[in-house]
Amino acid sequence: MRGTTRILDIVRGVLALDARSIGARARRRVMGRASLSRCDATCCKGGVALSVAERDAILRQRGAVAEAMEASPRPGVPRRAGEWFSRRTRRDPDFLEGRSLDTRVVEGACVFLRADGLCAVHVASENVTKHPYALKPAYCILFRLCVEKGKLDVCRGSYTRKPDCCSPVRSGTRTPLALFAPVEARLMSTPARPQGARERFR
Numbered sequence: 001m002r003g004t005t006r007i008l009d010i011v012r013g014v015l016a017l018d019a020r021s022i023g024a025r026a027r028r029r030v031m032g033r034a035s036l037s038r039c040d041a042t043c044c045k046g047g048v049a050l051s052v053a054e055r056d057a058i059l060r061q062r063g064a065v066a067e068a069m070e071a072s073p074r075p076g077v078p079r080r081a082g083e084w085f086s087r088r089t090r091r092d093p094d095f096l097e098g099r100s101l102d103t104r105v106v107e108g109a110c111v112f113l114r115a116d117g118l119c120a121v122h123v124a125s126e127n128v129t130k131h132p133y134a135l136k137p138a139y140c141i142l143f144r145l146c147v148e149k150g151k152l153d154v155c156r157g158s159y160t161r162k163p164d165c166c167s168p169v170r171s172g173t174r175t176p177l178a179l180f181a182p183v184e185a186r187l188m189s190t191p192a193r194p195q196g197a198r199e200r201f202r
């Protein structure tokens with residue numbers, strides 16, 4: 001129970017997502033050889049939803065992000081920061097901020113995905129803040145978990161069918177929550193997003 005409380009505290013307090021309980025799919029043993037170290041960025045094809053505060057944090061470091069994009073450019077990806085995000089925001093109660101928008105999808109993948117398969121926001125975050133997750137959208141850090149209607153659970157939309165990466169298998173040995181444990185540990189030292197900082201760790 002203590003572990004459950006801790007992960008919810010971290011998702012709320014650091015990532016500023018409104019996770020109040022853990023869903024059943026996150027506790028099922030459906031993970032086999034899956035490893036985040038074998039992630040091939042298939043899940044980046046659809047882009048990602050992020051809060052306005054997360055967008056603004058990326059835009060404040062636009063120079064470092066553009067530099068990271070240019071280090072391994074994908075054809076057709078715009079250099080101008082004004083073209084990196086959807087213009088409209090929408091009501092989204094799963095973010096503590098209450099609103100979200102999307103990264104743009106360009107040539108079949110998120111605008112920040114580089115030709116070498118790395119995420120330019122992750123690279124820039126590491127370069128500028130020394131925390132790979134400080135600028136990275138919360139849902140990119142959580143994947144395959146997400147927050148939906150207050151529940152931390154496995155995302156319904158799946159972009160990968162690769163067991164070595166993170167697709168579910170019939171006779172798994174670990175739960176998606178267990179797979180997330182190394183990320184959870186790194187989040188403990190990651191600066192909180194503004195809305196998350198208002199939440200207190202229990």
Ligand code: SF4
Binds near residue numbers: 118119120121122137
């Ligand atoms: S921000 Fe980075 S990790 Fe997230 S979808 Fe885009 S390329 Fe992938």
